[in-house]
Amino acid sequence: MNSQQPYDAIIVGGGLAGLTCGLALSGDCLSIPLKTLIVDAGPDLRSRDAGADQRGSAITKSSRTMLQTLGVWDALADQAQAFEKIIVTDGRNAAGNRPALLSFLEAGEAGSASAWMVENAALLSALIAQVQQAENITFMGNTAVETFDFNSSPACVTTTDGRKLTAPLVIAADGRHSNARRAADIETVRWDYDQSGIAMTVEHELPHHGRAEEHFREAGPFAILPLSGNRSSIVWTEQTAEAERLVHLPEHEFMDAFKHRFGSHLGEVKLATGYAAWPLSVQIAKTFIGPRLALIGDAAHVIHPIAGLGFNLGLRDIAALSDCLGDHVRRGMDPGGQSCLKAYEQWRRADTIMVAAACDGLNRLFSNSALPLATLRQAGLQLVDRLPPLKAFFMDQAAGLAGRQPRLLRGEPD
Ligand SMILES: Cc1cc2nc3c(=O)[nH]c(=O)nc-3n(C[C@H](O)[C@H](O)[C@H](O)COP(=O)(O)OP(=O)(O)OC[C@H]3O[C@@H](n4cnc5c(N)ncnc54)[C@H](O)[C@@H]3O)c2cc1C
Structure with a gap:
């Protein structure tokens, strides 16, 4: 032909x-x-x-435009959830005991958020x-x-x-x-991280009020990203072998391990989609x-x-x-x-x-849990948290508003 x-x-x-x-x-x-x-x-x-595809995507302000x-x-507008607040914690602490090292509060006016989750x-x-x-x-x-x-x-x-x-x-x-x-x-x-992100959507009992959470653990970030309603999109990073082990567990065992990381601050939590591990x-x-x-x-x-x-x-x-x-x-x-x-x-x-x-x-x-790095990142995060111009710089980068x-x-x- x-x-x-x-x-x-x-x-x-x-x-x-x-x-x-x-x-x-x-x-x-x-x-x-x-x-x-x-x-x-x-x-x-x-x-x-x-x-x-069980993943969610954070869509920046310029991407939304x-x-x-x-x-x-x-x-998409009805299904998109604005990020009202973003907090970053040291996820090595137990769930429920993770003080925010850095928090970004969005402006709150309609359409003024820097990103939306869909x-x-x-x-x-x-x-x-x-x-x-x-x-x-x-x-x-x-x-x-x-x-x-x-x-x-x-x-x-x-x-x-x-x-x-x-x-x-x-x-x-x-x-x-x-x-x-x-x-x-x-x-x-190219390089591989020997990390995989387990992605899924969960439903929870209590509202998230548009709060995104990124808990930094040694194996990688554990992100709880707000979706419309009482739902969140999860990216749970583990070393690849561990992520593969987890996704092949019987579902109730997988969920037990997940709840241990997720904590109880949003009440009862259950799966709203399937889940899969994405090598990073x-x-x-x-x-x-x-x-x-x-x-x-x-x-x-x-x-x-x-x-x-x-x-x-x-x-x-x-x-x-x-x-x-x-x-x-x-x-x-x-x-x-x-x-x-x-x-x-x-x-x-x-x-x-x-x-x-x-x-x-x-x-x-x-x-990385090496002590000098752990100390450096805590100091770095607290510095960024206290300096509004630095925060604004990071927010512009995240909103896709930097550059030509x-x-x-x-x-x-x-
Ligand atoms: C865990 C995880 C979370 C993520 N979260 C975010 C996020 O919050 N925000 C964000 O911006 N990004 C995020 N990303 C990244 C984002 O998902 C990807 O960048 C995006 O999906 C890539 O889309 P794509 O269309 O370029 O590629 P793909 O989705 O891979 O699409 C490629 C297409 O090409 C087709 N194809 C392949 N080969 C051929 C061929 N020979 N002939 C014809 N067709 C072919 C396939 O069928 C497929 O439809 C995330 C990624 C991961 C892994």
Whole structure:
């Protein structure tokens, strides 16, 4: 089979990043919208099980603005929980005896929080609904891309069922094991943490009042992140072997171990979803571009989830790529040309490395019980807690408001 398709861009991968990218490039956010094809190895949009991902995502203020501009946030607003307060404790103490070392109190006015928590299932459903209505997006499910030819013009990808698809630009949104990245011979800098994050949603008896808790234990952070209603999203970090042991216990034993860590401050607690362990690593592509290729999302970078910024970084990639493509296409230039791709790479790579290094440093500093480090981090946290400008700096970083902002993150049209 050899069918030439009239697409401006082929997005390989239709996860959170791929679907959002389709919306950002194909709708009226660009004065000249692109025709995009999203190809995904997973099921078609209609038969997707959005609930298969038990994780929640912290969405920063600028990411929320972007999702609002893309028409996705309205469907999420009722289910999104603002962070009203964030506390950081030394989780080595027993549950119930963990004084806050650092606390961030949000401003409290409507819409003024720095981040919101949403379940990935809700996020994915909202993105799917919007993609299904988009005129300029074609979605091809149950189709893996097997081979890539980036040296032809336009670029050509071949699917496992033998279809050849062409476009001037290929966008790799195919996740951490990206085939597109490998086909372009792009190496990564990578290390594993020997930590896994057990993710799930729980229901509890008492309200959380929008309070996020991050308890730092030697094995890694234990995060209780507020969802709408009396529910919280959990990321419970353990060494990988221990996390695997825990998730394979009978459910009641797993829950006993969980309750021991969780404590009783929110009353009775029970599971609201299944649970799964996600191995944690850092992986940054040595370049985010190749000939006729741009990497976005986890295909470009995987970071430690300690600050909940992974998908937010993916949104920044998409917003920057949308700006670069908008500029070039308006001037009649090739969307897959080196000038556009280089502008994208320059915008995104340094920011990504900075955020990845900050998350890595935080994890190293906190997942460590050596006395000098423990003393240093207590002193550091108390210093940050007492200095409002330092706190404001951290809050701006967390809200995604630091650095040069692409248009979509500011909610502005092309
Ligand atoms: C425990 C944990 C908690 C997290 N919490 C947060 C948080 O609070 N906030 C936040 O911002 N981020 C968070 N993250 C990170 C975030 O979840 C990821 O960055 C995000 O899900 C990555 O999305 P993606 O679309 O880039 O990749 P993926 O979700 O991996 O999607 C890749 C897609 O590509 C498809 N695909 C793969 N290969 C092919 C192929 N050859 N052909 C066609 N299709 C293909 C797959 O089917 C899949 O749909 C967390 C991560 C973890 C592990």
